[in-house]
Amino acid sequence: MISPRTQIDLFDFLDETHRQLQRHLVLLRSVVEACQVGHLDAAERLRARQVLHFFNGEARQHHLDEENHIFPVLAASSDEALVAAARRLRQDHGWLEENWLHIEPAVAAISAGNQWFDSAELLHALEVFEALYLDHLLLEESLAYPEAHKRLQAYDRAGMGREMAQRRSARPAAASA
Ligand SMILES: [Fe+2]
Numbered sequence: 238m239i240s241p242r243t244q245i246d247l248f249d250f251l252d253e254t255h256r257q258l259q260r261h262l263v264l265l266r267s268v269v270e271a272c273q274v275g276h277l278d279a280a281e282r283l284r285a286r287q288v289l290h291f292f293n294g295e296a297r298q299h300h301l302d303e304e305n306h307i308f309p310v311l312a313a314s315s316d317e318a319l320v321a322a323a324r325r326l327r328q329d330h331g332w333l334e335e336n337w338l339h340i341e342p343a344v345a346a347i348s349a350g351n352q353w354f355d356s357a358e359l360l361h362a363l364e365v366f367e368a369l370y371l372d373h374l375l376l377e378e379s380l381a382y383p384e385a386h387k388r389l390q391a392y393d394r395a396g397m398g399r400e401m402a403q404r405r406s407a408r409p410a411a412a413s414a
Protein backbone atom coordinates (compact mmCIF):
# COMPACT_ATOMS: atom_id res chain seq x y z
CA MET A 238 0.00 0.00 0.00
CA ILE A 239 1.21 3.50 -0.78
CA SER A 240 2.51 5.35 2.27
CA PRO A 241 2.65 9.13 2.83
CA ARG A 242 6.20 8.64 4.12
CA THR A 243 7.44 6.65 1.15
CA GLN A 244 8.45 8.49 -1.99
CA ILE A 245 7.35 5.70 -4.28
CA ASP A 246 6.79 6.69 -7.89
CA LEU A 247 3.11 6.88 -8.81
CA PHE A 248 3.50 4.62 -11.84
CA ASP A 249 5.58 2.03 -9.96
CA PHE A 250 2.76 1.91 -7.43
CA LEU A 251 0.07 1.50 -10.12
CA ASP A 252 2.11 -1.27 -11.80
CA GLU A 253 2.55 -3.05 -8.48
CA THR A 254 -1.19 -2.88 -7.87
CA HIS A 255 -1.75 -4.48 -11.28
CA ARG A 256 0.51 -7.36 -10.23
CA GLN A 257 -1.55 -7.70 -7.03
CA LEU A 258 -4.74 -7.69 -9.10
CA GLN A 259 -3.41 -10.52 -11.25
CA ARG A 260 -2.36 -12.51 -8.18
CA HIS A 261 -5.84 -12.12 -6.67
CA LEU A 262 -7.49 -13.16 -9.93
CA VAL A 263 -5.41 -16.37 -9.76
CA LEU A 264 -6.48 -16.89 -6.13
CA LEU A 265 -10.12 -16.33 -7.10
CA ARG A 266 -9.84 -18.93 -9.88
CA SER A 267 -8.34 -21.41 -7.44
CA VAL A 268 -11.32 -20.95 -5.10
CA VAL A 269 -13.89 -21.21 -7.90
CA GLU A 270 -12.25 -24.34 -9.36
CA ALA A 271 -12.19 -25.96 -5.92
CA CYS A 272 -15.96 -25.32 -5.80
CA GLN A 273 -16.46 -27.16 -9.07
CA VAL A 274 -15.04 -30.36 -7.55
CA GLY A 275 -16.60 -29.77 -4.12
CA HIS A 276 -13.23 -29.43 -2.41
CA LEU A 277 -13.49 -26.41 -0.13
CA ASP A 278 -10.97 -26.92 2.65
CA ALA A 279 -9.56 -24.39 5.14
CA ALA A 280 -6.93 -23.21 2.64
CA GLU A 281 -9.61 -22.36 0.03
CA ARG A 282 -11.71 -20.57 2.67
CA LEU A 283 -8.65 -18.49 3.58
CA ARG A 284 -8.05 -17.70 -0.09
CA ALA A 285 -11.70 -16.65 -0.37
CA ARG A 286 -11.20 -14.21 2.54
CA GLN A 287 -8.08 -12.76 0.92
CA VAL A 288 -9.94 -12.31 -2.36
CA LEU A 289 -12.87 -10.55 -0.62
CA HIS A 290 -10.51 -8.27 1.29
CA PHE A 291 -8.64 -7.29 -1.85
CA PHE A 292 -11.51 -6.71 -4.30
CA ASN A 293 -13.63 -4.91 -1.68
CA GLY A 294 -10.70 -2.72 -0.64
CA GLU A 295 -7.52 -2.12 -2.59
CA ALA A 296 -9.02 -2.87 -6.02
CA ARG A 297 -11.65 -0.16 -5.49
CA GLN A 298 -9.01 2.29 -4.27
CA HIS A 299 -6.99 1.52 -7.40
CA HIS A 300 -9.98 2.37 -9.61
CA LEU A 301 -10.34 5.68 -7.73
CA ASP A 302 -6.61 6.37 -8.19
CA GLU A 303 -7.04 6.05 -11.94
CA GLU A 304 -10.36 7.92 -12.12
CA ASN A 305 -8.95 10.83 -10.08
CA HIS A 306 -5.47 11.06 -11.59
CA ILE A 307 -4.91 9.09 -14.80
CA PHE A 308 -8.10 9.18 -16.86
CA PRO A 309 -8.58 12.98 -16.56
CA VAL A 310 -5.12 13.50 -18.09
CA LEU A 311 -6.12 11.41 -21.12
CA ALA A 312 -9.61 12.94 -21.30
CA ALA A 313 -8.03 16.42 -21.49
CA SER A 314 -5.87 15.41 -24.46
CA SER A 315 -6.49 16.65 -28.00
CA ASP A 316 -5.97 13.06 -29.21
CA GLU A 317 -9.41 11.53 -29.86
CA ALA A 318 -8.08 7.98 -29.39
CA LEU A 319 -6.91 8.86 -25.87
CA VAL A 320 -10.18 10.55 -25.01
CA ALA A 321 -12.04 7.43 -26.19
CA ALA A 322 -9.69 5.16 -24.22
CA ALA A 323 -10.29 7.18 -21.04
CA ARG A 324 -14.05 6.88 -21.56
CA ARG A 325 -13.84 3.15 -22.16
CA LEU A 326 -11.58 2.49 -19.17
CA ARG A 327 -13.93 4.42 -16.89
CA GLN A 328 -16.91 2.42 -18.22
CA ASP A 329 -14.94 -0.80 -17.64
CA HIS A 330 -14.65 0.11 -13.95
CA GLY A 331 -18.45 0.24 -13.79
CA TRP A 332 -18.76 -3.17 -15.46
CA LEU A 333 -16.01 -4.66 -13.27
CA GLU A 334 -17.80 -3.42 -10.14
CA GLU A 335 -21.07 -4.90 -11.38
CA ASN A 336 -19.35 -8.24 -12.15
CA TRP A 337 -17.66 -8.29 -8.76
CA LEU A 338 -20.97 -7.61 -6.97
CA HIS A 339 -22.33 -10.66 -8.82
CA ILE A 340 -19.41 -12.85 -7.67
CA GLU A 341 -18.90 -11.47 -4.15
CA PRO A 342 -21.84 -13.21 -2.35
CA ALA A 343 -20.60 -16.63 -3.51
CA VAL A 344 -17.03 -15.88 -2.38
CA ALA A 345 -18.36 -14.63 0.98
CA ALA A 346 -20.32 -17.89 1.33
CA ILE A 347 -17.18 -19.92 0.56
CA SER A 348 -15.18 -17.95 3.13
CA ALA A 349 -17.82 -18.92 5.71
CA GLY A 350 -17.78 -22.58 4.62
CA ASN A 351 -21.11 -22.52 2.73
CA GLN A 352 -21.89 -23.46 -0.84
CA TRP A 353 -25.52 -22.50 -1.48
CA PHE A 354 -24.87 -21.01 -4.93
CA ASP A 355 -24.78 -22.48 -8.44
CA SER A 356 -21.09 -23.28 -9.01
CA ALA A 357 -21.45 -23.40 -12.82
CA GLU A 358 -22.93 -19.90 -12.78
CA LEU A 359 -20.07 -18.74 -10.55
CA LEU A 360 -17.52 -20.17 -13.00
CA HIS A 361 -19.19 -18.34 -15.88
CA ALA A 362 -19.22 -15.05 -13.90
CA LEU A 363 -15.52 -15.53 -13.12
CA GLU A 364 -14.69 -16.04 -16.80
CA VAL A 365 -16.42 -12.75 -17.68
CA PHE A 366 -14.65 -10.96 -14.80
CA GLU A 367 -11.20 -12.34 -15.72
CA ALA A 368 -11.56 -11.54 -19.42
CA LEU A 369 -12.68 -7.97 -18.80
CA TYR A 370 -10.01 -7.35 -16.14
CA LEU A 371 -7.14 -8.71 -18.25
CA ASP A 372 -8.23 -6.72 -21.29
CA HIS A 373 -8.58 -3.63 -19.10
CA LEU A 374 -5.11 -4.00 -17.53
CA LEU A 375 -3.59 -4.49 -20.97
CA LEU A 376 -5.09 -1.24 -22.32
CA GLU A 377 -3.96 0.65 -19.22
CA GLU A 378 -0.40 -0.67 -19.38
CA SER A 379 0.02 -0.36 -23.14
CA LEU A 380 -1.64 3.03 -23.62
CA ALA A 381 -3.12 4.83 -20.60
CA TYR A 382 -0.14 4.69 -18.25
CA PRO A 383 2.59 5.53 -20.81
CA GLU A 384 0.53 8.41 -22.27
CA ALA A 385 -0.36 9.80 -18.82
CA HIS A 386 3.29 9.44 -17.77
CA LYS A 387 4.42 11.54 -20.73
CA ARG A 388 1.95 14.29 -19.82
CA LEU A 389 2.57 14.47 -16.07
CA GLN A 390 5.40 16.35 -14.41
CA ALA A 391 7.22 14.98 -11.35
CA TYR A 392 5.47 17.49 -9.08
CA ASP A 393 2.04 16.36 -10.38
CA ARG A 394 2.93 12.77 -9.61
CA ALA A 395 4.08 13.63 -6.08
CA GLY A 396 0.79 15.43 -5.36
CA MET A 397 -1.24 12.55 -6.73
CA GLY A 398 0.70 10.08 -4.60
CA ARG A 399 -0.07 12.18 -1.51
CA GLU A 400 -3.81 12.20 -2.30
CA MET A 401 -3.78 8.43 -2.81
CA ALA A 402 -2.00 7.83 0.50
CA GLN A 403 -4.25 10.26 2.40
CA ARG A 404 -7.43 8.69 0.97
CA ARG A 405 -6.29 5.26 2.13
CA SER A 406 -5.26 6.43 5.61
CA ALA A 407 -8.62 8.24 5.99
CA ARG A 408 -10.60 5.03 5.45
CA PRO A 409 -12.17 3.63 8.63
CA ALA A 410 -10.54 0.36 9.74
CA ALA A 411 -13.73 -1.60 9.01
CA ALA A 412 -13.78 -0.39 5.39
CA SER A 413 -10.35 -1.83 4.70
CA ALA A 414 -11.38 -5.31 5.85
FE1 LIG B 1 -8.53 0.58 -14.30
Ligand SMILES: [Fe+2]
Pocket residue numbers: 255299303374377
Ligand atom coordinates in the same frame (compact mmCIF):
# COMPACT_ATOMS: atom_id res chain seq x y z
FE1 LIG C 1 -5.52 -0.32 -13.32
